[in-house]
Amino acid sequence: MNKTSSVPVVAQRQNNLKKSVLGFFATNGNATIPDLSKELNFSVPKITSLVNELIQDSLIQDYGKVDSTGGRRPNLYGLIPDSAFFIGVEVKQSHINIGLSNLQCELVRVTEEIEYKLDNTQESLDSLCEAIVQFIGGLTINKANILGIGINLSGRINYKTGHSYSFFHFDERPLSQIIESKVGIPVFLENDSRAMAYGEFCMGVVKDEKNVLYLNLGYGIAVGIMLNGQLYYGKSGYAGEFGHMPLFDNEQICHCGKKGCLETEASGWALTRMFREKLLEGSSSVLSLKNIAPEDVVMEDIIWAAKNDDVLAIELIAKIGEKLGRGIALLINLFNPELVVLGGSLATTEDYLRLPIKTAINKYSLSLVNNDTDLKMSKLGERAGIIGACLLVRNRLWALL
Known part of the structure; x- marks a missing residue:
């Protein structure tokens, strides 16, 4: 390899080393x-050089001397x-949550429950x-300091190209590129x-576990x-298209266009449909006192009702929980997480x-497998x-360094 062609390789290696330090x-x-040298297995002179470059890049800083039992006190x-x-x-079905995080991914500002309706339309x-x-x-910060925006959408997303194949796919350009042109900041889907x-994760x-399944249980369900x-x-x-496993022999049309998917009987969509049907049949609910018409009831209303000890809401949530547990049991048998x-x-x-899900898991999964699997509720909610x-945005931008 000649000297000229080796320059990009050296530069790339240097960037990879800097990313290792930032990641640590x-x-x-x-x-x-000395700690960085030991943990990353780089020499002290090399670490010192990388740290100085990152200081010049305004990404890290010297926090001063630390206490030492003897000898020169090192800098932190x-x-x-x-x-x-x-x-x-x-992006949720009926609202949007937006948050701003700093370089350490600490949320410094959050706006939740922004009214919104997700449809595959230009207006949406x-x-x-x-x-x-x-x-x-x-925001009060300089817009130039916002390095990227991550947007979460349900359905099929190609994060590498920025295309969405479930929503807003009426333009040949990647959706990330379309939104970026409107907001003026790099966008990642x-x-x-x-x-x-x-x-x-x-x-x-999640702590030290390396094999984990996260169930997103909302209007749709996925893993x-x-x-x-x-x-x-x-x-x-x-x-991760967990909700479209064909587990049931029914005539319910799923949002994917097929019949019998897990989502048709064990999702927020299914819960809402069943709740409306029960109200029309004459069942009582605390929602009736709020003068909400059966056809206007949404999943969020049912969740609120359950938290307020509504018997109908609790019974139907338990019903979909049992069916969800059956599907999760299959995942446990497959992945042994x-x-x-x-x-x-x-x-x-x-x-x-959680309780009906746990009962169904015990019923439908292999005991030797599920005995090694913990079931926990999300901490971040x-x-x-x-x-x-x-x-993810931070990591992908680091990958471009």
């Missing part, structure tokens, strides 16, 4: 140069939290862009369940998969959903998606 700080917090270095920011956007896309623009406009899973209930400590995407990036995490809007009903989006 992001995961472990502040550290001294770490990320400058407010040197860069990221925005995470969680324009409303999404407007919500993001308004959020940015209300991700499947909502996978982003929620990543947030939980990194900053939630984020972590194998050997890494997100699993599958060949085309569409792994260390941990299954229940997240998403339906998981906020806690034991009303409704903010898992925002946090996951910010983390």
